[in-house]
Amino acid sequence: MVDSRKASSTRPHGWRLACLGLSLLLLSGCAGDSLAHQSSGDDVAIQKGVASFYSDRFQGRTTASGEPFDQQALTAAHRTLPFGTKVLVTRRDTGRQVEVEIIDRGPFVSGRVIDLSKRAARALGMLGRGTAPVQLSYVR
Numbered sequence: 001m002v003d004s005r006k007a008s009s010t011r012p013h014g015w016r017l018a019c020l021g022l023s024l025l026l027l028s029g030c031a032g033d034s035l036a037h038q039s040s041g042d043d044v045a046i047q048k049g050v051a052s053f054y055s056d057r058f059q060g061r062t063t064a065s066g067e068p069f070d071q072q073a074l075t076a077a078h079r080t081l082p083f084g085t086k087v088l089v090t091r092r093d094t095g096r097q098v099e100v101e102i103i104d105r106g107p108f109v110s111g112r113v114i115d116l117s118k119r120a121a122r123a124l125g126m127l128g129r130g131t132a133p134v135q136l137s138y139v140r
Helices: 004-010 014-029 118-124
Strands: 034-037 045-053 075-077 086-091 097-104 112-116 131-138
Touching (some): 045 118, 086 112
Parallel strands (some): 045 112
């Protein structure tokens, strides 16, 4: 006869499997991103990729952080950065820059690293095209 306490403690529980699956999903979403750490005194992280911006239909909807989305705020969505993180977004082909705060999760399109508010996208001059090559830097 098998001791039921021992058998149940070696079997993963449903919530453990769910957490493992979610962790793997989040990590796989970042696999294509170029994330490097500079060894300067500030330990600034830089990520390069493609930026896009939210469509008008998200105006007023609740973001993952609980804040309502406002197209006129300088905000953005990132897959992994903590909410409240300030990021300097630099358009690599023009050098234009904008500082945004991470308030949501996304983008969920392969190859994209950040979704910007309409105001931030306008500051980078990317409204017409819809996407732009960018570099992300932490703001301290």
